Amino acid sequence: xxxxxxxxxxxxxxxxxxxxxxxxxxxxxxxxxxxxxxxxxxxxxxxxxxxxxxxxxxxxxxxxxxxxxxxxxxxxxxxxxxxxxxxxxxxxxxxxxxxxxxxxxxxxxxxxxxxxxxxxxxxxxxxxxxxxxxxxxxxxxxxxxxxxxxxxxxxxxxxxxxxxxxxxxxxxxxxxxxxxxxxxxxxxxxxxxxxxxxxxxxxxxxxxxxxxxxxxxxxxxxxxxxxxxxxxxxxxxxxxxxxxxxxxxxxxxxxxxxxxxxxxxxxxxxxxxxxxxxxxxxxxxxxxxxxxxxxxxxxxxxxxxxxxxxxxxx
Amino acid sequence: xxxxxxxxxxxxxxxxxxxxxxxxxxxxxxxxxxxxxxxxxxxxxxxxxxxxxxxxxxxxxxxxxxxxxxxxxxxxxxxxxxxxxxxxxxxxxxxxxxxxxxxxxxxxxxxxxxxxxxxxxxxxxxxxxxxxxxxxxxxxxxxxxxxxxxxxxxxxxxxxxxxxxxxxxxxxxxxxxxxxxxxxxxxxxxxxxxxxxxxxxxxxxxxxxxxxxxxxxxxxxxxxxxxxxxxxxxxxxxxxxxxxxxxxxxxxxxxxxxxxxxxxxxxxxxxxxxxxxxxxxxxxxxxxxxxxxxxxxxxxxxxxxxxxxxxxxxxxxxxxxxxxxxxxxxxxxxxxxxxxxxxxxxxxxxxxxxxxxxxxxxxxxxxx
Numbered sequence: 264x265x266x267x268x269x270x271x272x273x274x275x276x277x278x279x280x281x282x283x284x285x286x287x288x289x290x291x292x293x294x295x296x297x298x299x300x301x302x303x304x305x306x307x308x309x310x311x312x313x314x315x316x317x318x319x320x321x322x323x324x325x326x327x328x329x330x331x332x333x334x335x336x337x338x339x340x341x342x343x344x345x346x347x348x349x350x351x352x353x354x355x356x357x358x359x360x361x362x363x364x365x366x367x368x369x370x371x372x373x374x375x376x377x378x379x380x381x382x383x384x385x386x387x388x389x390x391x392x393x394x395x396x397x398x399x400x401x402x403x404x405x406x407x408x409x410x411x412x413x414x415x416x417x418x419x420x421x422x423x424x425x426x427x428x429x430x431x432x433x434x435x436x437x438x439x440x441x442x443x444x445x446x447x448x449x450x451x452x453x454x455x456x457x458x459x460x461x462x463x464x465x466x467x468x469x470x471x472x473x474x475x476x477x478x479x480x481x482x483x484x485x486x487x488x489x490x491x492x493x494x495x496x497x498x499x500x501x502x503x504x505x506x507x508x509x510x511x512x513x514x515x516x517x518x519x520x521x522x523x524x525x526x527x528x529x530x531x532x533x534x535x536x537x538x539x540x541x542x543x544x545x546x547x548x549x550x551x552x553x554x555x556x557x558x559x560x561x562x563x564x565x566x567x568x569x570x571x572x573x574x575x576x577x
Numbered sequence: 578x579x580x581x582x583x584x585x586x587x588x589x590x591x592x593x594x595x596x597x598x599x600x601x602x603x604x605x606x607x608x609x610x611x612x613x614x615x616x617x618x619x620x621x622x623x624x625x626x627x628x629x630x631x632x633x634x635x636x637x638x639x640x641x642x643x644x645x646x647x648x649x650x651x652x653x654x655x656x657x658x659x660x661x662x663x664x665x666x667x668x669x670x671x672x673x674x675x676x677x678x679x680x681x682x683x684x685x686x687x688x689x690x691x692x693x694x695x696x697x698x699x700x701x702x703x704x705x706x707x708x709x710x711x712x713x714x715x716x717x718x719x720x721x722x723x724x725x726x727x728x729x730x731x732x733x734x735x736x737x738x739x740x741x742x743x744x745x746x747x748x749x750x751x752x753x754x755x756x757x758x759x760x761x762x763x764x765x766x767x768x769x770x771x772x773x774x775x776x777x778x779x780x781x782x783x784x785x786x787x788x789x790x791x792x793x794x795x796x797x798x799x800x801x802x803x804x805x806x807x808x809x810x811x812x813x814x815x816x817x818x819x820x821x822x823x824x825x826x827x828x829x830x831x832x833x834x835x836x837x838x839x840x841x842x843x844x845x846x847x848x849x850x851x852x853x854x855x856x857x858x859x860x861x862x863x864x865x866x867x868x869x870x871x872x873x874x875x876x877x878x879x880x881x882x883x884x885x886x887x888x889x890x891x892x893x894x895x896x897x898x899x900x901x902x903x904x905x906x907x908x909x910x911x912x913x914x915x916x917x918x919x920x921x922x923x924x925x926x927x928x929x930x931x932x933x934x935x936x937x938x939x940x941x942x943x944x945x
């Protein structure tokens with residue numbers, strides 16, 4: 264758990280990302296254009312926002328499988344609050360985000376108060392929140408949002424997509440919290456050895472509760488961006504999102520056993536996956552081939568990481 | 578504190594439960610229905626002005642070689658393999674089209690948007706699509722139109738202004754009538770019936786269910802709708818959902834409608850395994866190959882569908898003519914190769930023809 268070892272995984276990943284970008288750019292002249300890169304940033308923002316919180320969750324040795332369902336539930340609530348309850352849209356957005364945040368808090372509450380393993384707890388809420396989304400929406404989609412609302416998902420500020428600013432800001436905040444604050448150190452301590460952390464006077468439960476609540480909040484934020492981008496609300500939105508998010512975080516070098524991981528690693532992991540998906544598609548590889556390559560890269564990156572660990576250990 | 582949380586969870590659960598119980602014929606949409614006459618008298622055609630979109634400054638593609646990508650709802654299932662075959666057949670026949678099919682492996686709108694977005698960036702001349710969601714797909718299709726790409730839909734529509742033309746495989750009320758009539762004949766006009774669909778918001782299925790409800794209410798009022806269940810387009814899930822229906826309703830259940838090419842064979846398999854052939858009728862939309870075993874064993878009497886190979890074939894011909902500039906807004910019919918003259922309906926839709934009923938006598942003539 265030394266700084267050099269952390270740096271090393273990210274260095275490998277950074278090199279890998281640069282190589283991937285270079286290869287992809289040589290395969291298609293449409294890949295390395297400002298327009299395409301910004302557009303890809305737009306497409307990865309929702310996964311990116313959730314992945315920031317997921318990094319914290321996995322660093323504590325936990326997992327949150329319910330993020331996709333929280334996204335779906337928040338999206339539906341946004342539509343229901345606005346269309347069925349008649350709230351003004353800004354208020355409906357705040358209320359829906361509050362509900363998504365609450366859903367994250369419930370995860371944290373179940374995990375800390377009842378000592379339920381996060382995998383089980385969030386597997387249950389994955390089904391629960393999705394079921395609520397389907398039930399509350401009565402399986403109807405909500406459409407016809409006003410034009411100004413599309414700014415969050417489709418608008419630009421200084422030529423850069425709005426949600427990319429949002430993702431950038433959230434990334435900086437998350438990186439500072441995880442890397443430079445007592446809260447961040449508590450997060451690592453819990454993941455490295457929860458019992459030891461508890462006896463060192465770290466408020467383990469409070470820290471975890473904050474983290475799962477934050478996961479709910481960022482999923483809810485992603486939901487608003489997502490609804491704005493696709494201009495409609497469906498109860499099956501965000502299905503499978505948790506897998507994309509976890510893939511990015513794990514590829515970024517965060518240990519699934521906890522205690523290790525950085526925000527910069529997660530960001531690199533996300534960029535690598537998005538670049539592969541987009542670049543391979545542009546160079547004529549079909550969708551099924553792309554998934555195979557991403558699987559191989561994931562296995563390769565993890566093997567490389569394990570190899571380095573072993574070398575250092577022995 | 579614990580009690581409060583549990584209470585809140587229970588209350589939410591009950592709330593969603595009652596919400597689901599209230600709606601009749603779940604899975605239909607809110608749009609107005611237009612059921613056909615019970616005896617099949619055709620309705621008078623209404624002329625509607627063109628309501629499709631237009632590409633911004635498209636280059637002159639008349640007679641030139643064009644690159645076309647087809648992004649269906651998902652790839653790897655019999656139905657879309659058949660539409661792909663039709664598209665490739667037409668492309669080969671035309672000789673000046675370079676066509677390929679690519680898309681998500683699950684019917685997921687997020688992934689479909691990403692695929693389309695990437696192909697727009699890669700600079701194709703034409704896009705064929707079958708939408709997973711009519712509204713969610715609209716922004717990315719409009720982006721394609723803005724880049725001067727020709728956009729034609731088939732199978733599942735988007736909002737009209739997001740594409741130029743849509744090839745409609747069958748009018749919704751026509752399919753609904755065929756499905757309900759077949760079911761009524763097989764169950765003797767009355768009894769409990771249930772539906773296995775993909776998801777409640779999938780545009781085609783929602784529209785059919787709404788039309789079926791309207792037609793059944795008018796022409797077969799003794800058919801009692803029990804429940805609609807969602808099964809994505811997942812074989813295993815469809816089988817499980819159909820089995821659950823059989824166990825849940827017992828003798829009350831006389832028939833199951835399968836609304837997708839996955840749900841119908843899975844429902845037939847569920848009925849076969851429950852040894853309920855002859856007791857529970859299965860009527861639905863499916864590809865003939867998947868249904869041959871059940872039709873051969875007399876467990877299923879009729880399968881309703883159009884010919885998806887023809888659908889893909891027609892869509893490719895329409896796209897070529899739009900790119901050439903020979904198919905313009907306001908046209909009343911389109912020449913589609915071997916299919917002949919196809920009629921334009923609803924402003925910017927092209928009708929493939931009347932639905933086709935496969936049965937024991939003709940099903941072996943088809944291979945898709």
